[in-house]
Amino acid sequence: MSDPFDIVIIGGGAGGLVVASGAAQFGARVALVEKERGLGGDCLYYGCVPTKTLVHSARVLSLIRRSEEFGLGRMVPPEESFTGAMERMRRMVARIGEHDDPKRFEAMGIRLFFGEGRFVDPKTFEVAGRRIAGRRFVLATGSRPGVPPIPGLIEAGFLTNVTALALKQRPEAMAIIGGGPVGLEFAQIFHRLGVRITVIEKADHLLPNEDQEISEALEAIFRKEGIDFLTGASVQEVRREGNQKVLLVGGKEGIRKMAAEEILVAVGRAPNVEGLGLDAAGVVYDRQGVKVDATLRTTARHIWACGDLVGPYQFTHMAEYQGGIVVSNALFPFVRRKVDYRVVPRVTFTDPEVARVGLTEAEAREKAGLVHVYRFPFKQVDRAIIEGEEAGFIKLIADRRLRIVGAHLIGPSAGDLLHEYVLAMKADLKITSLSTTIHVYPTLSQGVKKAADQYFREKLFTGWFPKLARWLIRF
Numbered sequence: 001m002s003d004p005f006d007i008v009i010i011g012g013g014a015g016g017l018v019v020a021s022g023a024a025q026f027g028a029r030v031a032l033v034e035k036e037r038g039l040g041g042d043c044l045y046y047g048c049v050p051t052k053t054l055v056h057s058a059r060v061l062s063l064i065r066r067s068e069e070f071g072l073g074r075m076v077p078p079e080e081s082f083t084g085a086m087e088r089m090r091r092m093v094a095r096i097g098e099h100d101d102p103k104r105f106e107a108m109g110i111r112l113f114f115g116e117g118r119f120v121d122p123k124t125f126e127v128a129g130r131r132i133a134g135r136r137f138v139l140a141t142g143s144r145p146g147v148p149p150i151p152g153l154i155e156a157g158f159l160t161n162v163t164a165l166a167l168k169q170r171p172e173a174m175a176i177i178g179g180g181p182v183g184l185e186f187a188q189i190f191h192r193l194g195v196r197i198t199v200i201e202k203a204d205h206l207l208p209n210e211d212q213e214i215s216e217a218l219e220a221i222f223r224k225e226g227i228d229f230l231t232g233a234s235v236q237e238v239r240r241e242g243n244q245k246v247l248l249v250g251g252k253e254g255i256r257k258m259a260a261e262e263i264l265v266a267v268g269r270a271p272n273v274e275g276l277g278l279d280a281a282g283v284v285y286d287r288q289g290v291k292v293d294a295t296l297r298t299t300a301r302h303i304w305a306c307g308d309l310v311g312p313y314q315f316t317h318m319a320e321y322q323g324g325i326v327v328s329n330a331l332f333p334f335v336r337r338k339v340d341y342r343v344v345p346r347v348t349f350t351d352p353e354v355a356r357v358g359l360t361e362a363e364a365r366e367k368a369g370l371v372h373v374y375r376f377p378f379k380q381v382d383r384a385i386i387e388g389e390e391a392g393f394i395k396l397i398a399d400r401r402l403r404i405v406g407a408h409l410i411g412p413s414a415g416d417l418l419h420e421y422v423l424a425m426k427a428d429l430k431i432t433s434l435s436t437t438i439h440v441y442p443t444l445s446q447g448v449k450k451a452a453d454q455y456f457r458e459k460l461f462t463g464w465f466p467k468l469a470r471w472l473i474r475f
Helices: 014-025 040-047 046-065 082-100 101-105 183-193 212-225 316-333 362-366 383-385 414-426 432-435 446-460 462-475
Strands: 005-009 030-034 113-115 117-121 124-127 130-133 137-139 142-144 173-177 196-201 228-231 234-242 244-251 256-258 262-265 269-271 301-304 347-348 353-358 370-376 395-397 402-411
Touching: 005 014, 014 040, 014 101, 014 316, 040 046, 040 082, 046 183, 082 101, 101 113, 113 117, 142 316, 173 183, 173 256, 183 212, 183 347, 196 244, 212 228, 212 353, 212 362, 212 402, 234 301, 244 262, 301 316, 347 414, 353 414, 362 395, 362 402, 370 446, 383 446, 395 446, 402 414, 414 432, 414 446, 432 446
Parallel strands: 005 030, 005 137, 030 113, 137 301, 173 196, 173 262, 196 228
Antiparallel strands: 117 124, 124 130, 142 269, 234 244, 244 256, 347 353, 353 402, 370 395, 395 402
């Protein structure tokens, strides 16, 4: 066994790559272990990149169907769009995967090891019979799709986000178990590509973790588009009958029977903690993941962790953020950067997009008591009207001092528009700062300004001030 590496990263996804490249640029001797045959992790192969590629293809198909709205006459969409969309998705994964080419990281001086491995002692990790010694270790092994304990599900067969992206032919009908972000993105993608969809969600609303007004707005949009969904419902049992999979679904109206060619399970993710020999390394973990402190250090003082393995937010951008924290804390003992989860943006990439940062209205009222809530519809934003994207609205929540504590958007480019609120919250700005900032016309960002303008409309044009203003004008 050779001299120990300064740092050994286990997992070549978003978080692991940030740590590896950062450590190498600081001059550390770095080893990176990845069990799959390529770098990039789930985000590249089974998550963000392929699904957002399909979201775009499905959106283009939807726009073709709406061509008459834009004065272009009736355009007939291609009869077979599923295969082409899936093929383009694979091309985009390959192209974007070039950013994570192993040669790029080897050029930084990083030693790459491919294969499954485990700790044999606190400072040794074994991969395919090779023992890698390290002074420090970082766990970044990610997560995998969770599978609910539904009788008959495994026997009948099901898809996850991983296997759904490998489909070669379009199924006629699909039942999606789970009405969260992953389930709804796939629901709209496959619906637009010609699959008959039914979403089954056990909570009373789709996107149950979002502000209720946002969830209800998306439900209305899905209904209008023709996407079927059941809320307050759960799958009790699954059976295979010939070429069909039959689901027994319990809900408010009792048990109903429904059939589908495929079942897609999208009920959350489970951290990859098994088979790593974490007990031998002295790392405490459970079904929720690896236990870490505010500096992302595990119970073993020479081992840190980041990404889905840690939580509490399973986003690629969170893994990258945590990776940056880990680089500093692992390499420099005098540095103790702590994670800050006060401002965490998130986006569900349906069409229109759903974006959020901060508290929901219910959470804000429970936490802060009196809050200010302002709404502005996209149908009053000129650019949204021009582009035929009038559905949705912006909802702002501010505390008594007019600091933004929550921003919720459903509408065109909501994910991009969200970042103005993210920065405002990070900088502890008041809602008035957004209102008094010049925004380019005609852009969708006018909606950001106009939502904040509601504060001045409320203060200046109602109550005693208009009376005083009229008196002063006539004075």
